[in-house]
Amino acid sequence: MITIIVPENHPEAVSVPVNDRGLAYGDGLFETILVRDGEPQLLQAHCRRMLDGARRLGIPACEADLVKAVDRARAQASEVPGYQVLKLVLTRGSGGRGYRPPPSPEPRLILSLMAAPPATPDSGVGTVISDIPLTVNPVFAGIKSLNRLEQVMASRAMPEDCYEALMPGDQGDLREGTRTALLYLWEGQWRTPPREQVAVRSVMLAHIERGLAREGVKITEAPLFPEQCQRPEFGGLVLVNSIVGAVPVQTLDGRELPRPGQLATITSLAKQPEEFR
């Protein structure tokens, strides 16, 4: 494993060879981890998702390698109080014959620290339904791979004042945001779109689920069609990810959505990632 630690806020200073397979084919994985006062949050869950992805793609990587690299980045992060974002990129490295990887690849792990995004307003955020459908290859479902062109193009098409684009499946059901998982209230119960149909398995959603389970509350899986959002059974929509936590949706394609009634429970769980690890 070749490990590269990028100096904070100087990503242009560090580079990878042009024959890296991450660049050539998106042959790799990534994670973005919230760092609070120098401590990476939900680190174990992020490492597990990356290692699960690596196993499924056949990229040789082990937990010890990741932890060692994160420790080096942590030393850098600890000098900065408050919030930062730690990004891990794991590629299959260089080599191979075209698409075909080398039999014993030497992966490349790149760590970089970045400023955290600005906080979202308490009133919630505006969203749109993307024109770009989400296609999920069942072989790669849940893997946070470097093949993210759909998310790039959905983000690019968003109006400037919009926070997130929700990506529809082939039936028009809303599956996930470009960078967030969906959690919604239906008849007072928390639901999320079926997990085998989303591109990325959300670390934060799993964390919230574990937290709710301690209170005996279950999240069920059920598709969400846009027209459901206007029905009386619908109680509101929340976007979740590791960096922003839980953010209520105020509008969808310009129409007001109800503010989720049990939002405080979700946001409080999202704000305390380590306590529930």
Place this chain on the structure above:
Amino acid sequence: MITIIVPENHPEAVSVPVNDRGLAYGDGLFETILVRDGEPQLLQAHCRRMLDGARRLGIPACEADLVKAVDRARAQASEVPGYQVLKLVLTRGSGGRGYRPPPSPEPRLILSLMAAPPATPDSGVGTVISDIPLTVNPVFAGIKSLNRLEQVMASRAMPEDCYEALMPGDQGDLREGTRTALLYLWEGQWRTPPREQVAVRSVMLAHIERGLAREGVKITEAPLFPEQCQRPEFGGLVLVNSIVGAVPVQTLDGRELPRPGQLATITSLAKQPEEFR
């Protein structure tokens, strides 16, 4: 546009910043072009496909930029007789907020020359049907983007003595190889799988189609199911791409296929790319 020319056979000597969007998200395109005695073959068609992809993805690039860069690589290529491969990678460059690209990206164009692959045997090649389904987002159909994890994994799963893996659609129909387009004979007529269902629009297939059209022969679009290959109407399967030209398939999952009767016409067209440009 930032242009990077990689010294021949030294890809590790040149690098791109870790925040390049091609590495981060597969946010870019590529082309592989056959070079014969220093001359890139079907250059115009390759540039057109890349520029069409760039337009659809919103990556600012113009033909003059590509031609100027290729001219620089050509100067290097001209020192080598025989066949080489010229690879062009065009990324959206660095920057943006996460998936969302910057409003005015500065793309990065990377050119590298590589040795051509060994010639294929006249008797044809062995192929398998991949376990990995091909998912084609209709918004990106035909674009040769850097999101190629499906092709990587299908190549990786191939037996060592196998030349190509044929990727099935969700109905099990054979759509394309990992790096080749499919052309087959049915009742003595040339057919190819429907073009809106394949991931990459083939430059060589279009070239062969133009050549056949001059002789009044048409290629029709129709899906190919594996069971059809055992039927008497089936007359053989040919793999085509810009680098290898046209290669007959000898076996599919270990079963012998008939040798295409009109193969000579196809291989002769494929061997003379420039004459039919």
